[in-house]
Amino acid sequence: MTLRILVAPSGYKECLEADRVAEAIAQGVLRALPDARVTRLPLVDGGEGFAQAMAVATGGRLQAFTVTGPVGQPVEATLGWLGGTQTPTAVVEMAQAAGLRLVPADARDPMKTTTRGVGELIQAAIKGGAERILVGCGDSGTNDGGAGMAQALGLRLLDAEGGDIPPGCEGLARLDHIDITGRDPRLDKVRIEAICNITNVLCGPRGVARVFGPQKGASPETVERMDAALDRYARVVQDAFAIDVRQMPGGGASGGLGTGLRVLLGAELRSRYDVVLPYFDLDARLAETDLVFTAEGGIDLQTPNGKIPVEVARRAKLRGLPVFALAGAVGDPARIVYQHGVDAFFSTAMRPCPMEMAMAEAEAQLILAAENVMRTVLAGRAMPRG
Incomplete structure (x- = not known):
């Protein structure tokens, strides 16, 4: 069965617009699962883009x-x-x-x-x-x-x-x-x-x-x-x-x-x-999805206060969908997003480095992180059922 994946991220502030974030995640997913049906849905919340x-x-x-x-x-x-x-x-x-x-x-x-x-x-x-x-x-x-x-x-x-x-x-x-x-x-x-x-x-x-x-x-x-x-x-x-x-x-x-x-x-x-989401048909897209990726520049204590990853997760959970969130930076206490529908979150920063370098490498790191998450999902699906 073809896996249907929705990629619905926000942008990385001062770094990547939402459409580039969505494309990077899609590329990573397709590296791991070339036959996946990936829908790109870059979202905005009134800020950049x-x-x-x-x-x-x-x-x-x-x-x-x-x-x-x-x-x-x-x-x-x-x-x-x-x-x-x-x-x-x-x-x-x-x-x-x-x-x-x-x-x-x-x-x-x-x-x-x-x-x-x-x-x-x-x-x-x-x-x-x-x-x-x-x-x-x-x-x-x-x-x-x-x-x-x-x-x-x-x-x-x-x-x-x-x-x-x-x-x-x-x-x-x-x-x-x-x-x-x-x-x-x-x-x-x-x-x-x-x-x-x-x-x-x-x-x-x-x-x-x-x-x-x-x-x-x-x-x-x-x-x-x-x-x-x-x-x-x-x-x-x-x-x-x-x-x-x-x-x-x-x-x-x-x-x-x-x-x-x-x-x-x-x-x-x-x-x-x-106001914004009706223009992007998010709920209709979720109705035709098996798994959701979302993203934001940083996941931290502020994320539940109206940020895109939590809004996407909240709506996805109404349909029982698993949600993975990617972020350039993960702050404390990021685990609060577990209470709002995110099943797992991952930092795309693979090693300590200056902010300027992290921003320059953000697109490549997003691709790699999405591929790794997708490969983990596939490994889980392949595990023998007791």
Whole structure:
């Protein structure tokens, strides 16, 4: 009987797009089992690759723009347009304009990085005739609560003297009030949906500064400054709009961009998989599968909090399917994923080496790891049954 295998990974952040990860795993599987029927289904969660994947999945198109990058320099960014829809729908990938990969290693200070380019992409989408905009929140290099995005769209975030606050989270530490009189009126005619991890919140012990700040280059002291600045932002927002955003589900997405989208642009915060997965027919593919491979750049304590491997595993387990997860790095306590449908996980790093080397070898190591896992499965199937 031909074994039907579904390969449904996310990308390796700052390293490999999801389609390359899927292809590498497929190659490894077919080395071990050439007659397997392998279905490649690269998935996105709103982060890197979101705009392209959504455009490809719907037969849409991509449009290139130059926008302000996270450190204030121009960057090339791509806006996606969905195909086959009656409502003109644009896809804004915040990582294209403000992603961590756009922040040089020696400039990773989330107190200073800005989401201004995200606002410029939204503006471009409106100018292009979008009536619906999906904003993918993920893989951010920013922590400004969407302040830069809002400023690009005509809102003014002001200090106590009435001056515009500077870019970045450090500007939020000086925020006194918000002036919406210059807000682009076209925003009221567009439906905006923020595609985000709904578990991320803005402030407090599980707030975005403490959970994700260190990944963006923040020291412990900077993390405290960031959280204090976001708390000030939340107080100003509550005074202005009578909305308490500190623990709002999804408000912490992409360094607080979720809060800016919801409060300042009127966006709806939506769980990313509720929006994204129907475009990829994951459940239909699982119905025709015997075994599942998934993958992510790292498997650790954060993986159960809305990451692709666990979402794939959760849905696969509804059909009783075995699930193997591959990762470039395995953190502590990665074994938590066993509680969420993953049957076994494997690191693709075959030996200790510098991060740069591991990233350069990631594709080859994925192929080898997938082959080894598949050979182990075949050996298990060949064992005599008592």
